[in-house]
Amino acid sequence: MIEKKRVFTFGNGKAEGKADMRNLLGGKGANLAEMNLIGVPVPAGFTITTEVCTEYNQLGKDKMVELLKKEVEEGIKKTEEVMNAKFGSKGEAFPLLVSVRSGARVSMPGMMNTVLNLGMNDDAVKILAEKSGNPRFSWDSYRRFIQMYGDVVMGVEAEKGEHDPFEVEMDKIKEAKGYQSDTDFTVEDLQNIVEQFKKVVKQRTGNEFPTNPWDQLWGAVCAVFDSWNTERAILYRQLENIPEEWGTAVNVQAMVYGNMGDSSATGVAFTRNAATGENLFNGEYLINAQGEDVVAGVRTPQQITIEGSKRWAEMQGISEQERAEKYPSLEEAMPEAYNELNQVQDKLEKHYLDMQDLEFTIQDNKLWMLQTRNGKRTAAAMVRIAMEMLEAGEIDEKTALLRQDPNKLDELLHPVFEEEAIKSAHVLTKGLPASPGAATGRIVFFADEAEEWAGKGEQVVLVRTETSPEDLRGMHAAEGILTARGGMTSHAAVVARGMGKCCVSGAGDVKIDYKKRTMTIKGVTLKEGDWLSINGSTGEVYNDKVETIAPELSGNFGKIMDLSEKYTRMYVRTNADTPHDAKIARDFGAKGIGLCRTEHMFFEGDRIWSIREMILANKEAGRKKALKKLLEMQRSDFEGILEAMDGFGVTIRLLDPPLHEFTPEGATAQTEMAEKLKVDVKEVREKVHSLHEFNPMLGHRGCRLGITYPEITEMQARAIMEAACNLKAKGLNPKPEIMIPLIGTAKEFQLQEEIIRRVAEEVQKEKNQKVDFLVGTMIEIPRAALTANEIAQHAEFFSFGTNDLTQMTFGYSRDDAGKFLPIYVKKGILKHDPFQVLEQTGVGQLVEMGCQKGRSVNANLKLGICGEHGGEPSSVEFCHRTGLDYVSCSPFRVPIARLAAAQANIR
Ligand code: ADP
Ligand code: MG
Ligand code: MG
Numbered sequence: 001m002i003e004k005k006r007v008f009t010f011g012n013g014k015a016e017g018k019a020d021m022r023n024l025l026g027g028k029g030a031n032l033a034e035m036n037l038i039g040v041p042v043p044a045g046f047t048i049t050t051e052v053c054t055e056y057n058q059l060g061k062d063k064m065v066e067l068l069k070k071e072v073e074e075g076i077k078k079t080e081e082v083m084n085a086k087f088g089s090k091g092e093a094f095p096l097l098v099s100v101r102s103g104a105r106v107s108m109p110g111m112m113n114t115v116l117n118l119g120m121n122d123d124a125v126k127i128l129a130e131k132s133g134n135p136r137f138s139w140d141s142y143r144r145f146i147q148m149y150g151d152v153v154m155g156v157e158a159e160k161g162e163h164d165p166f167e168v169e170m171d172k173i174k175e176a177k178g179y180q181s182d183t184d185f186t187v188e189d190l191q192n193i194v195e196q197f198k199k200v201v202k203q204r205t206g207n208e209f210p211t212n213p214w215d216q217l218w219g220a221v222c223a224v225f226d227s228w229n230t231e232r233a234i235l236y237r238q239l240e241n242i243p244e245e246w247g248t249a250v251n252v253q254a255m256v257y258g259n260m261g262d263s264s265a266t267g268v269a270f271t272r273n274a275a276t277g278e279n280l281f282n283g284e285y286l287i288n289a290q291g292e293d294v295v296a297g298v299r300t301p302q303q304i305t306i307e308g309s310k311r312w313a314e315m316q317g318i319s320e321q322e323r324a325e326k327y328p329s330l331e332e333a334m335p336e337a338y339n340e341l342n343q344v345q346d347k348l349e350k351h352y353l354d355m356q357d358l359e360f361t362i363q364d365n366k367l368w369m370l371q372t373r374n375g376k377r378t379a380a381a382m383v384r385i386a387m388e389m390l391e392a393g394e395i396d397e398k399t400a401l402l403r404q405d406p407n408k409l410d411e412l413l414h415p416v417f418e419e420e421a422i423k424s425a426h427v428l429t430k431g432l433p434a435s436p437g438a439a440t441g442r443i444v445f446f447a448d449e450a451e452e453w454a455g456k457g458e459q460v461v462l463v464r465t466e467t468s469p470e471d472l473r474g475m476h477a478a479e480g481i482l483t484a485r486g487g488m489t490s491h492a493a494v495v496a497r498g499m500g501k502c503c504v505s506g507a508g509d510v511k512i513d514y515k516k517r518t519m520t521i522k523g524v525t526l527k528e529g530d531w532l533s534i535n536g537s538t539g540e541v542y543n544d545k546v547e548t549i550a551p552e553l554s555g556n557f558g559k560i561m562d563l564s565e566k567y568t569r570m571y572v573r574t575n576a577d578t579p580h581d582a583k584i585a586r587d588f589g590a591k592g593i594g595l596c597r598t599e600h601m602f603f604e605g606d607r608i609w610s611i612r613e614m615i616l617a618n619k620e621a622g623r624k625k626a627l628k629k630l631l632e633m634q635r636s637d638f639e640g641i642l643e644a645m646d647g648f649g650v651t652i653r654l655l656d657p658p659l660h661e662f663t664p665e666g667a668t669a670q671t672e673m674a675e676k677l678k679v680d681v682k683e684v685r686e687k688v689h690s691l692h693e694f695n696p697m698l699g700h701r702g703c704r705l706g707i708t709y710p711e712i713t714e715m716q717a718r719a720i721m722e723a724a725c726n727l728k729a730k731g732l733n734p735k736p737e738i739m740i741p742l743i744g745t746a747k748e749f750q751l752q753e754e755i756i757r758r759v760a761e762e763v764q765k766e767k768n769q770k771v772d773f774l775v776g777t778m779i780e781i782p783r784a785a786l787t788a789n790e791i792a793q794h795a796e797f798f799s800f801g802t803n804d805l806t807q808m809t810f811g812y813s814r815d816d817a818g819k820f821l822p823i824y825v826k827k828g829i830l831k832h833d834p835f836q837v838l839e840q841t842g843v844g845q846l847v848e849m850g851c852q853k854g855r856s857v858n859a860n861l862k863l864g865i866c867g868e869h870g871g872e873p874s875s876v877e878f879c880h881r882t883g884l885d886y887v888s889c890s891p892f893r894v895p896i897a898r899l900a901a902a903q904a905n906i907r
Helices: 019-037 050-059 061-083 122-132 135-152 165-177 187-205 213-227 231-240 306-316 320-326 335-352 379-391 397-402 406-413 419-423 447-455 469-477 491-499 555-567 579-587 598-603 607-616 620-644 667-676 681-691 703-708 710-729 746-767 782-786 802-810 821-826 843-857 873-882 891-906
Strands: 007-011 045-048 098-104 115-118 248-254 265-270 282-287 356-363 366-374 427-430 432-435 438-444 460-464 480-483 502-505 510-513 518-521 524-527 531-535 540-543 571-575 593-597 649-653 735-740 774-779 797-800 862-865 886-889
Touching (some): 007 061, 019 045, 019 335, 019 366, 045 061, 045 098, 050 061, 050 213, 050 248, 061 213, 061 248, 098 213, 115 135, 122 135, 135 187, 165 187, 213 248, 265 335, 306 320, 335 356, 335 366, 379 397, 397 555, 397 891, 406 555, 406 891, 432 491, 438 447, 438 480, 447 460, 447 469, 460 510, 480 491, 480 531, 491 891, 502 531, 555 891, 571 579, 571 891, 593 598, 593 886, 598 607, 598 620, 607 620, 607 681, 620 649, 620 710, 649 774, 667 681, 703 746, 710 746, 735 746, 774 782, 782 802, 782 843, 797 843, 843 862, 843 873, 873 886, 873 891, 886 891
Parallel strands (some): 438 460, 460 480, 480 502, 571 886, 593 649, 649 735, 735 774, 774 797, 797 862, 862 886
Antiparallel strands (some): 007 045, 098 115, 098 248, 265 356, 356 366, 427 540, 518 524, 531 540
16 A cells, blocks of 8 residues: 655755645645746755645644654655755754745635744754854844744734733843844844743743754644634635635745845845736845845845836935945845846746746855745736736737636726825725725715715715615715715615715714714714715725826726637626716627616606606506606607617616605605695605505515506606617617516516507507517516526516525515625625625526526527626626526626626636
């Protein structure tokens, strides 16, 4: 029987692992091996596999050590040979010190910090001092080791309100001697610090600091494995859906020393600019330093290239002379090591064919690489790097597309804060990131005033406890919207996303006094007219004005969209209720409208009064009179929308919400309504009362309105067909698709269809035009999906309304689910909020069934989806697999959906 291999060595241009063994060796370990194989200088060492992590969790420490001992000892032996040093040297050789590092498949915050200089003790420090001829370096390494091991493995940490106990000891000496920097410590200081550190460990843990290198090593290995199960790591895994079985690997690697003096250094670098994507090697380094000093901010790191250094100095307002003297680049300070680093970065990028994030150390002018990985980047860099690599012929089109994270694209579609301006802004509080982008403006508390102020050319941010349909125009006029209440699917959030307008919702710290026209946030009072800035991508709320910059949508972004077009099967429509939104979406590449909600138009201006008049009318005749006024308005709306989407299908949904949404609640508003419509207030009150429903979502809405008031359907069908005929007469090519909402039975569909077709016939005759139109339905009630074969005998298209379908499949009310959904997600009952990410097993099954059953009787049935899910990448991929013709989403998500659809087709 072949023993399972648990340890993979690397060093001296050889390695037992390689890059594609990331599952077994973790990302860091696999790349350390690979770098050896391609001739990049890497200190020798070995990787203990991720499988051992699982064994450790099952079997415990002793058994794990027993299983591993032989291989680890061999790994150390090989390392000793390559590095010409001895672990636990008694003076016969240069002491071998190692680093112990965690490394999972994907980089994971919460995992153990690296321990450097392991193997150090009272003997080793003296031998190293003697053999290196550099006691300062040796003692500096010792104090670093006790500090890291004490913290990471032995658990010495600052208690609440306390400073790090190790730092406190160092600061005492710095202060006493008036030192500026850690590099000022003398050998004696460092010896003193080591003694103090040992005492700290003893005091805090009750244990002596371990002196035996092997004890140190096993202690560190176990600490890495233990860190897999810390609260932080577990939480992160839950959030990111990382399985527990993956485990982490442990990397043990010979130390190389960046703290050996002025010919030594350590640093981090990127092969391209991770913020902008510019193809310019860049990074930071520190002379005479080790490990994480660069990121820790104890000293100001210097730039790697001359170019980077000059740019940096300019931004800091530092003169060229001062820069060259005090902050020279690595290119200037260590030209040879720099040249080698420059060659290595080029080689690594060409090898991995992606931007690399590198860690390196220079020991006495010799370069060593300690890590490489694909670098994290902003959306702008993501797009630019892929397109430039494509143009350079380094990657192909499909790869360039697959490199894009659709959700990230969102960053590019909205204004952002100016980088410099935001640095000095102060965060007042945080709400939910309800609709992305950045906005800055003067505070107004009322929607109509937002409109007024904006009309006078003021930039405003509308601040409300919550918003309602009446605030629509004010929301439109504002730069952004901040609400104190409401979740990610609140009115403000949904409407703002639809408009592509920045919105922060549910900022609970915001207390508004509408009377005084002030708001307070944690004791800070702001009044109407004060400046406020909000970031809808993070939920942050800032005081003062922060300049924003507009998105750049041509260039590389445009090229990504062209590629998406080339590789997609599905096309993308938009959910839009106005010609304005339709136009934005069309510019983003939408091919048609998947959902135009007619009721939104009723809130515009004076229209609400016509619908209120209709609602109040008790007889058909009265209703018809009111409907006639609405007909005029709707016709012109539809003309606008059909014109904006000329040549593409426009799905118009007939009236859907329960009528009570159009009537006022409060007594004053009811009196106003009675006066305006010249009826007794009692009548209004009674009407409102009679419209009241216990469960409006399941009440008198959708096609049920059209069934009980056929004249509403008639009016809407007429408005749509007249609009289409008028455009036809102008030589345009309107393609209305009339959609009957909330069908549960085929009979409901038939009854509504009859009306629509009859009216359509009449209108076309009257206008002497022939319009290309369809009649179809929304599938949003489970029974409709189950009986799709019956419905599809009549319907020409299905549009899956996955918001309602999710609501009714789960039996969760969208308006009330906020109380328990977050807990459901936290407890793992649900992976995601099903209103944001389409739940494929249950709700998705109904969609699949609807498609299959529908197409089984009508092969030409047009299929699409128009819920909020239409712009969510994993849901788009599901729609592709299910064979839908299109997805439809809010205008600003159109590019995201287009990219996701193309990726689904490539994968
Ligand atoms: P992280 O995951 O936080 O990047 P690493 O395991 O990469 O942690 O280690 C952090 C830093 O420690 C590295 O950037 C490197 O500077 C230093 N380091 C790790 N191993 C060694 C080593 N063998 N010799 C010198 N420095 C090392
Ligand atoms: Mg770390
Ligand atoms: Mg690292």
